Amino acid sequence: MSAASAAIRDVGTNDVPLVVDVDGTLIKSDLLYESALQFLARFPLEAWRLPHWLFTEGKAALKQHLSERADPSIATIPLREETVALIRDAQAAGRPVYIASASDRRLVEALAERVGGIAGVFSTEAGVNLAGDAKARRLVAEFGEKGFDYVGDAAVDFPVWRASRNVLAVAHGGDFSQKVRAAFPDARIVAESRVKPRDVVRALRPHQWAKNALVFVGLVTGHHFDAASTLASLTAFVCFCMAASSAYLINDLLDLPADRIHPRKSRRPFASGAVPVLYGVVLAAILAAGAFVLSFGLPVKFSLALLIYLVLTLAYSFYLKRRMMIDIVVLGGLYAIRVFGGVAALGLPQTPWLLMFSLFLFTSLAIVKRCSELTANHQGEQPGEKKTLAGRGYSVEDLRVLFPFGAAAGYGSVFVFALYMSSPDVAALYTHPNRLWLICPLLIYWISRMFLLSNRDQLHSDPVVYALTDRISLATGACVAAVLAISL
Template sequence: MTGIDRHALPPLAVDLDGTLIRTDLLHETSLLLLRQSPLSLLSLPSWLARGKAWMKQQIAERVEPDYSRLPYDPDLLAWLRQERAQGRRLVLCTASDARLARGVADHLQLFDEVMASDGQTNLSSENKAQALAGRFGEQGFDYAGNSSDDLPVWRRARAAVVVAARPPVARAAAEQGRVEREFPAPQATLRVWLKALRLHQWLKNLLVFLPLMGAFRFDGAVLVASVLAFFAYGLCASSVYILNDLMDLDSDRAHPRKRLRPFASGLISVPRGLVAMLLLLSGAVLLSLQLPAAFQLALCVYYALTLAYTFFLKQRVLVDCVTLGMLYTLRIIAGVAATGLQHSFWFLAFPLFLFLSLAFVKRYSELQAMISLGRTSAAGRGYLASDAPLVMAMGVASGFCAVLLLALYLNSEAVVQNYTHPQRLWLTLPVVLYWIGRMWMQAQRGHLSDDPVVFAVKDRYSLACAVLFGALLVVAH
């Protein structure tokens, strides 16, 4: 458009939810309200009875997102800055509440005017079309939108800017009139969904096989029960990971790596995440019904504890690490419940302290990353940068306690009964001791990612330790 007077072009009205940002502020603020004031959700029906605009206003008065970390569409934002620099008038026109819309506008310093829902009128679809036509006249504005709700607006606009729209919406916009520009939607591919499910974290659920390995029992019924338990815990864990990500959107966006997660980056919407969470949880329940009632109880306790961790315990210093250690141990208890195999107290105490050490590794590596960015506190956590040495001390101590508990287990009657050469199992002690020491050494050097499981499956030394440990079980049997 070289040579065209940009001031002569009509104003460009820009939608917010799903257009300027790859999320919906109603969804985001509802999740924030659930996290910060769960009892307030009981008021939602009465708020909604007075209209959607009123409900949005009530939520916005109670919670606000961090506007600087919302997943803005970078291509659209760059184009809007270019249009503004060339003199075009930009209007933020959204169905979100005015308080939130002004927060976005104040952060971006890009818009000349804000039009939004005001507690009385929900500025969406026909209401938005009427408001814009009344403000700028029929065909007196261009409009950037993304959904079928924007079709009535495009009908009354001079031109359409189609952003991240589904193909049917894009076609309908083109049929209605002139499309000035299109910005394609980022695709939630299978790889993106697998990342959201965190399938690599299913490795933790291999712990349900530990009772089977400890007793060295691999007969059909026991093996099938362990496999069912593995998949039940996998589906349940993935549903929790999705919920955890949805509740942690703000803090994840403040993290150097977690900000790229599918929900934090806006690649997968909140509603789709909620549907996936319910489907995964339903699958876990169906699988658990094929196993003993004791396993179902263990799964329920695991899910309840993960919910408590997500909503309350995650922000509690030290309590979060103890909870993570308990969640690991619950997987082993579930394996015992699924198979009916009996083990000594030391068998369960060993992994509790081992995984408590790994939980501290996770927090320590997060603190290391935070310190490297010059921050003094962790977003969404209760830890300070100055806590790092103490976290490391407690983590190393927990790891060494785990080795002591493993020694006590190896000296128990259960090991003598299940293994022909139990004395050979004592060679596992230096293997575990070396591995724990290596994990902490790598964390201290800044080589460990914030997830020790991800690091371990990629680390050849960790894999060698796992193979050696398994070989010692075989030769001891």
């Protein structure tokens, strides 16, 4: 028997209503945070309105404004299975079920419609934030003292539990369970929800840190292998990992409605409800601040590169990713900034050859990333159907143009490398510079293979991450390293 069924079994007569809280209880999220995030995603330049509404008009007004201007997509927010089971058991027993929430009425009514069979809703309206004592007074006025059972999940629900007949709780940790049972010995814990450390780590997307290995390019190409240079590059790597995770957290929080309807992205920690969205906001701020504090031990140019990287990623998350071709230029730029940041961390001047090579190569990789997403989206398309990439400015018809664009950019990087062979810089760094020509066919092979894999829908991740985990790509990289070694 489920915890929900056990909780329902002995609650008494069938005419006593069951009242269910929303945030953290019925849903695995919080409607206020969800609404605020979608408001920011839609109106990033109006972020100042959130504190303005809160401190000048109050929390109830803030929720009303957000419900009018932001859509948290109620239909996609994950429900808590144990609470839904509790509701279904009560309905099967003939008991009326109500939803009581501090969220705005429009959102609560939409949630009630989604759940089905709800007798009525109580919500924030008319300037009254329906939480804590205000919720308790409202329910007592409706059902009488001890005239209802209530299921909640937070300390703010204690006044409501004191007025209810039976205390039913969703516990988000062992300490909270003990506090509830200490105050209400007969309380029933209908569900226990704990944030698992591995889910928090997964939200940071550590597999994407592989892209930050690009900061070591300056170390390798400049032949700076001393201890100080190695330590500087490692510090730069850590800074970019922290900044990148901060950006990924923000991007995931803004993309929640779209991620939740995606077959793969719906399993992400925030989209699935495994990690509360507030955790993401706090972690993003801590990681961004930590990255900049750590960067102060490196040259100022590196801190500037890190700042540009973070500003671009935020602009990308809020707006630029929906702009056709601009998103590709930005993605390519984000790859390149890692390289330039690595050079800046060593205190070396930026070379025009590295600038040109990075421009072409990383634009090519940004295009192949979009091509992979479009190719995956194309699978299962019905004849005559025009599919678009959700949240992006492309349709599958653009593949016929993007593939040539990407290949041209990739081969352009090889051309720049070939020109570099004739520069005096090569003679200064290598004893046998002519041997470096062997790298050109290796680059042509690798770039061509990446586009073929993308066309076959076999490139399911970021191309840089894929290259660092793909055996053939690693073997190609080893061959490039061997050529560099015999050219010294």
